[in-house]
Amino acid sequence: MPVEAQTQFRFAPATTPPKQKTVTRKLSLADQLASFSEFGAATRIITTKFNGGETPTYVNEFWTARQRQASSLHEVSYRACFKPQLPRFFIERLTQPGDVVYDPFMGRGTTPIEAALLSRVPFGNDINPLSLTLTAPRLRPPMLEQLEARLRNISLTDHDEFPEELLAFYHPDTLRELCALKKHFLGVLASGRRVAANPLDRWLCMVALNRLTGHSPGFFSVYTLPPNQAVSLVSQCKINAKRNQTPPRRDVIKVILKKSKQLLGDVTPEVRNTLASIADHARFVNHPADATRELPAESVALVVTSPPFLDVVQYADDNWLRCWFLGIDPKSVALTVPKKLDAWAMVMTTVFRELRRVLKPGGHVAFEVGEVHGGKTKLEETVLPCGVASGFDPVLVLINDQKFTKTANCWGVDNMSKGTNTNRIVVFRKK
Secondary structure, eight states: OOHHHHHTOOOOOSSOOOSSOOOOOOOOHHHHHHTOOTTSOOOEEEEEEETTEEEEEEEEOOSOSSSOOSOGGGOOOOTTOOOTHHHHHHHHHHOOTTOEEEETTOTTTHHHHHHHHTTOEEEEEOSSTHHHHHHGGGGSOOOHHHHHHHHHTSOSSOOSOOOGGGGGTSOHHHHHHHHHHHHHHHHHHHTTOTTTSOHHHHHHHHHHHHTSSBSSTTSSSSBOSOTTOOOOHHHHHHHHHHHTOOOOOOOHHHHHHHHHHHHTTTOOHHHHHHHHHHHTTOEEEOSOTTOOTTSOTTOEEEEEEOOOOTTSSOHHHHTHHHHHHHTOOGGGSOOOOOSSHHHHHHHHHHHHHHHHHHEEEEEEEEEEOOOBGGGTBOHHHHHHHHHHHTTEEEEEEEEEEOOOSSOOOBTTBOOSSSSOOEEEEEEEEEO
């Protein structure tokens, strides 16, 4: 489909407009935040000062962590991902069905998947090729019966490698079957059918990636760290010795089908219809966030993203085993992990310039920066000048303040003692 057709895609109105014209004033985002009290607390309004100006800051619990309120399709493990409620909050308030919503650092694909579930067109980018493997298959969720039939037709004895060092994680028979799956999936991708690859294979590959390591029998591995990161071989050997454990035999097919069933739990016929109407319009690319020339100019209505926070999270180290499974050299992935604040700001400024190119006039950016260094480093104070220097108007800062097990005192927000406990999102508007 031509790019022009994608950017013009819109849904038909669900209802016929009333004959008699009525005028309804839509509250601005700032007014909506100021009056927000869904979870029982009034919004506090403070001021954030930065080099070059100041902007109003709204503090409240704007989405809750007290209960599961997101689609099961999001249950894909990835380090440092935000909750689906975060992009939903902005998507519902700043876009209409059919608008394009984009994440230049999409990670596991939370923003694109949530956008698609809300009948928006998802655009996504990530320098890590794993991200595309984790995101795209969920726009075309298969039936569980189809997955089981497909799995039964894949030979789990046909493998070309057997890396013995991985026996620290896997039973020998489990490892052989994983090597067979790896050979099958890489064969599909290398056959020249990357875009048109069987959607069942793409889904199965995604699920297998997410079952490589974990801390329960629902994973292929022996007990190890939670599934959003893989420890080193040395660390796993130490875990095995400390727990006096050896990798048990896992039923690879059973594990994949169990996880697939969980992911598909909320996928109703209505959800399938919504995703089917969206999937062909989605765009996913694999580039540095400041060089996404494949995405058309002035095509995006809203950006919701969370960039790498300095060098706090080591994505390459976390994903080394997933890279092995996909035949990727993790050293070849040029991830953005500046160690110094000034260097980080320079990188983010170039990203903002590219975001301004792809955004429509009047479009918004919701830029989430969380907390780092125990709340001592306030990245939003650095982000604001980056956006202004790139030609954006700062609209506001939103602090989603919740009582988690980790907490912080920052921004004048009394939130128990120490740690990290808030989402802090800087909202910009393109002039």
